[in-house]
Amino acid sequence: MRVGLFIPCYVDQFYPGVAKATLELLEKHGVEVDYPLSQTCCGQPMANSGYERYGKASSELFMKNFGGFDYIVAPSGSCTLHVKDHVLPKEENAPKIYELCEFLTDVLKVKDIASTFPYKVGFHSSCHGLRGLRLAKCSERMDPEFNKPLSLLKQVKEIEMIELDRKDECCGFGGTFAVAEEAVSVTMGNDRLADHTRNGVEVLTGADMSCLMHLQGLIKRQNSPIKVMHIAEILNGNPVE
Amino acid sequence: MKTQSHAQAAAEFIKDDARTHWHDETLWHVRQKRDLSAQGIPEWETLRDTASATKDYVLSHLDELLEQFEANALANGVEVLWAKDAQEHNEHVYRILQENKVSNIVKSKSILTEECGLNHYLEDKGYDVVDTDLGERIIQFAKQAPSHIVLPAIHLKKQDIGEIFHEHIGTDEGASDPKYLTEAARQHLRKKFVEANAAITGVNFGIAETGGFVVCTNEGNADMGTHLADIHIACMGIEKLIPRATDLGVFLRLLARSATGQSITNYSSHFHKPAPGKKLYIILVDNGRTEQLGREDFKNSLKCIRCGACMNTCPIYRRSGGYSYNSTVPGPIGSILSPGKDLKKYSTLPFASTLCGSCSDVCPVKINIHEQLYKWRQVITENTDVDASKNLAMKVAGYTFGRPVLYDLAGKMARAALKITPDSLVYSSINVWGKHRNLPDVPKESFKEWYQKNRKS
Numbered sequence: 001m002r003v004g005l006f007i008p009c010y011v012d013q014f015y016p017g018v019a020k021a022t023l024e025l026l027e028k029h030g031v032e033v034d035y036p037l038s039q040t041c042c043g044q045p046m047a048n049s050g051y052e053r054y055g056k057a058s059s060e061l062f063m064k065n066f067g068g069f070d071y072i073v074a075p076s077g078s079c080t081l082h083v084k085d086h087v088l089p090k091e092e093n094a095p096k097i098y099e100l101c102e103f104l105t106d107v108l109k110v111k112d113i114a115s116t117f118p119y120k121v122g123f124h125s126s127c128h129g130l131r132g133l134r135l136a137k138c139s140e141r142m143d144p145e146f147n148k149p150l151s152l153l154k155q156v157k158e159i160e161m162i163e164l165d166r167k168d169e170c171c172g173f174g175g176t177f178a179v180a181e182e183a184v185s186v187t188m189g190n191d192r193l194a195d196h197t198r199n200g201v202e203v204l205t206g207a208d209m210s211c212l213m214h215l216q217g218l219i220k221r222q223n224s225p226i227k228v229m230h231i232a233e234i235l236n237g238n239p240v241e
Numbered sequence: 242m243k244t245q246s247h248a249q250a251a252a253e254f255i256k257d258d259a260r261t262h263w264h265d266e267t268l269w270h271v272r273q274k275r276d277l278s279a280q281g282i283p284e285w286e287t288l289r290d291t292a293s294a295t296k297d298y299v300l301s302h303l304d305e306l307l308e309q310f311e312a313n314a315l316a317n318g319v320e321v322l323w324a325k326d327a328q329e330h331n332e333h334v335y336r337i338l339q340e341n342k343v344s345n346i347v348k349s350k351s352i353l354t355e356e357c358g359l360n361h362y363l364e365d366k367g368y369d370v371v372d373t374d375l376g377e378r379i380i381q382f383a384k385q386a387p388s389h390i391v392l393p394a395i396h397l398k399k400q401d402i403g404e405i406f407h408e409h410i411g412t413d414e415g416a417s418d419p420k421y422l423t424e425a426a427r428q429h430l431r432k433k434f435v436e437a438n439a440a441i442t443g444v445n446f447g448i449a450e451t452g453g454f455v456v457c458t459n460e461g462n463a464d465m466g467t468h469l470a471d472i473h474i475a476c477m478g479i480e481k482l483i484p485r486a487t488d489l490g491v492f493l494r495l496l497a498r499s500a501t502g503q504s505i506t507n508y509s510s511h512f513h514k515p516a517p518g519k520k521l522y523i524i525l526v527d528n529g530r531t532e533q534l535g536r537e538d539f540k541n542s543l544k545c546i547r548c549g550a551c552m553n554t555c556p557i558y559r560r561s562g563g564y565s566y567n568s569t570v571p572g573p574i575g576s577i578l579s580p581g582k583d584l585k586k587y588s589t590l591p592f593a594s595t596l597c598g599s600c601s602d603v604c605p606v607k608i609n610i611h612e613q614l615y616k617w618r619q620v621i622t623e624n625t626d627v628d629a630s631k632n633l634a635m636k637v638a639g640y641t642f643g644r645p646v647l648y649d650l651a652g653k654m655a656r657a658a659l660k661i662t663p664d665s666l667v668y669s670s671i672n673v674w675g676k677h678r679n680l681p682d683v684p685k686e687s688f689k690e691w692y693q694k695n696r697k698s
Contacts, residue, residue, distance in 0.1 A: 007688050007689075009648070009652070011688065012652070012687050012689055013652045013655070013656060013684075013687050014656075014681040014682075014683070015681065015684070016684050016686065016687055016688035016690075016691055017684070019688035020688065020691065023692075035692055035696070037645075037689065037692075037693065037697075038645035040641075040642045040643070040645055040648040041638075041642040041648070043639070043642060045635075045638060046635045046639050047615075048596060048615065048618070049618065049622070049631065049635055050591075050592075050619050050621055050622035050623075051619075051622055051632070051635035051639065052619050053619075053623075054635050054636050054638070054639030054640075055639055055642070056639070056643075057639060057640065057643020057644070058639065058642035058643050060643070061642070061644075061645065127595065127596070127597035127598055127599070128596075128598075130598075131597065131598035131599065131601070131602055132598060138599070138602055139276060140276075140554065140599055140602035140603040141286065141602050142279050142280060142283075142285035166269070169599075170556045170595050170597035170599070172556065172595060173595065174594070174595025174596065175595075176631075177592070177594070178674065179673045179674055180248055180592060181251060181557070181592070181593060182248070182252075182673050182674075182676060182677075183248070183251055183252035183255045184248070184251050184252075184255065184557050184560050184561055184593075186676075186677045187255055187258075187261065187560050188556050188557075188560060188595075189678075191560075213681055214678065216679075217674070217678025217679045217681070218677065218678050220678075220679035221677060221678055221679050
C-alpha cells in the first residue's frame with residue numbers, strides 16, 4: 001500500500017503541528033507514509049472563486065506528485081473533495097484520495113485509537129467533508145445515522161463529546177467568501193461559536209483546519225477560553241496547548 | 242445603474258443584529274419543522290429520488306408533455322394561451338380582463354406573476370389587483386416585494402404588520418395580536434372576494450395526462466376567489482408539468498413537508514374545466530425557461546417546485562434576508578435561476594454561498610444547487626469584468642501553486658513578513674479578514690521545512 005500524504009498549503013504554512021500529528025497518527029497505525037516534497041496547493045481557492053481555469057498548473061503538479069500512489073490521504077475534507085471532484089482523473093486505476101478520518105475508519109478500520117483526552121469537546125462538522133465526502137449523515141437527509149469522525153473520537157479515552165444545538169450548520173468560512181462576504185461570514189462564525197460556548201465546550205475540534213482557522217480567529221479576538229485543535233491532534237494524543 | 246452586491250445588501254441587513262438573529266431563528270424553526278415531518282416518512286429519500294426522476298423526465302419530454310397538456314385542457318373546455326415572455330403574459334391577462342369587462346380582480350399567490358410584474362402592469366392600466374394570500378396582502382399594503390417565495394412577509398414582525406394594518410384597514414393603533422390582525426384581514430378580504438369578477442391564480446402542478454392542474458394554498462384563498470368569480474386565469478410556468486395524476490401523490494407529500502413541515506397543504510385544489518357559465522384560462526409562460534433548458538449545466542434548476550426549503554436551510558439567506566438577493570426568487574435556487582436571466586445584474590449571487598451544500602440535500606427534487614453555484618461562478622468570471630483585482634490575484638495564485646520553488650519561497654516570505662509587521666499594520670483597514678478575526682500565529686517553520694530537516698532520508 002503506497003500512501004502519499006497531501007498537506008494543504010495553509011496547513012503547511014500556518015499549522016505544521018496538524019501536519020505532524022497526521023503523519024505520526026498514520027505511522028502509529030502502521031502506514032508507511034510518503035510526503036512528496038514538491039507539493040503545493042490543490043487549486044481549490046482559484047476554482048471556488050470561479051477561476052478553475054487558473055488551477056491547471058497546480059492540478060498537473062498534483063498529479064505529478066501523487067499520480068503513482070494507491071492512496072492519497074489529507075487532513076482536510078475540503079481539499080480532499082476538491083481533488084476528488086476536480087483534479088483526479090475519473091479512471092478506475094487513478095489513485096484514491098481519502099480525508100484522514102475516513103482513511104482511518106474505512107481503509108485502516110481502526111478500532112482502538114489509543115489516545116486519551118480528558119476534555120469537553122465540541123465537533124465542528126465541516127460542510128465539504130459532511131455533505132461532499134459524506135463523512136457523516138447530515139441533518140437534511142433521512143438516511144440511517146453514521147458519523148466517521150465521531151466514531152473515532154468515541155474511541156478516545158476520557159473524552160466528553162458535547163452535543164450542539166445545530167449540529168451541522170456551516171461556520172461561514174467558505175474560502176474567499178470569508179472576505180468577500182465578511183459580514184455574513186463573521187455572523188455565521190459567531191453563531192457557531194455561541195453554540196459551542198453555550199453548551200460548555202472546552203476544546204473545539206474538526207477535520208478542516210480552514211473552518212477552525214476562521215473560528216479560532218474569532219475566539220482569539222474575543223479572548224474566549226475555548227481551545228481549537230484539529231481532530232488529528234486529538235486522535236494522536238497531543239496535549240492541549 | 243450600479244446594482245448593490247449581495248455582500249453590500251447583506252452587510253446592511255446584518256447591522257440590526259437582533260433582527261438578523263430573529264430572522265435566522267424564525268426560518269431555522271421552519272427548517273426544524275421540515276426535519277420533524279420528513280423524519281416521519283421512512284421512504285423520504287425514495288420520494289426525493291422519485292420526484293427528481295419524474296421531473297428529469299418532464300424536462301427531457303417537455304415539448305410532448307406541453308402539447309398533451311394543451312390538447313387535454315382544450316378538450317376540457319379550457320382556453321389555453323402561450324406567452325413567450327412576461328410582456329406577452331401580461332398582455333394576455335389584460336386582454337382577458339378587457340374582453341370579459343372585469344372590474345375587480347383577486348389574486349392568490351403566484352411567484353410567476355411576481356416574475357412577470359403583473360400587478361404593476363395592471364395597476365398602470367387602472368386595475369386594482371387584490372392579493373388574497375395574507376402574507377402577500379401585507380406586503381402589498383406596504384408596497385414591498387415578497388422576501389421569501391412561500392413566506393412572503395417573513396421579514397416582518399407582528400408589530401410591523403399591526404402598523405401596516407392600522408394604516409390600511411383601520412385596525413387599532415398598536416394592536417399586534419396575530420388573531421386580531423388575521424380576523425381583520427379576513428373581514429377586509431371577504432368583501433374583496435364577494436366583489437371580484439376575475440380570480441388569478443398560479444399553478445403548482447399541471448397534469449399532462451388530464452389537462453387539469455393543482456393549486457396549493459393554506460388559506461383556501463385560491464378556492465374562495467375562483468369559486469366566486471366568473472373568470473379564472475391560471476398563470477403557469479411551462480416547467481410546472483407532471484406527466485400523470487398518479488405522480489401527484491409524490492409531489493404533494495414532498496411539497497408541504499419541505500415548505501413548512503405540514504403533512505399536506507390545507508387546500509390542494511384540483512381544477513379541470515370551467516363551471517357552467519364560467520370561463521377558465523391557462524396561460525403557459527416561457528419567459529427564459531427554454532433558454533435555461535438549453536444550458537446543460539443549469540437545466541435541472543427547472544425541476545424546482547418552489548417549496549422554499551433551500552431558503553430556510555441556507556445559513557446565508559437566514560442572515561441576509563430575502564431582499565439582499567434583489568431578485569424575484571431569492572436564496573440558493575434564485576442564485577442559480579437569476580444569472581440565466583441577467584448575468585451581470587445577478588453576478589454576485591452565486592458567490593453568496595459557502596458551497597455548504599445544505600440546499601442540495603434539503604431539496605425535495607434533488608437539484609444540485611451548490612454544484613450549479615460553483616458552475617455559475619466559472620461562467621461569471623469568464624463572461625463579465627466584475628472583478629479585475631480578484632482575477633489578477635487568482636492568476637498569480639494559480640501561477641505560484643503550479644511552481645513548488647516559488648510556492649515555498651512565497652510562503653516563507655509571507656510568514657516572515659507577518660512576523661515582523663506590527664499589529665497596527667497587519668490589522669489595518671485593508672485586511673478584511675482581520676476586522677473581526679485574528680490571523681493564525683506564525684510558526685517558526687512550515688511543515689515542509691520541518692520534514693526536510695527531520696525526516697528526509
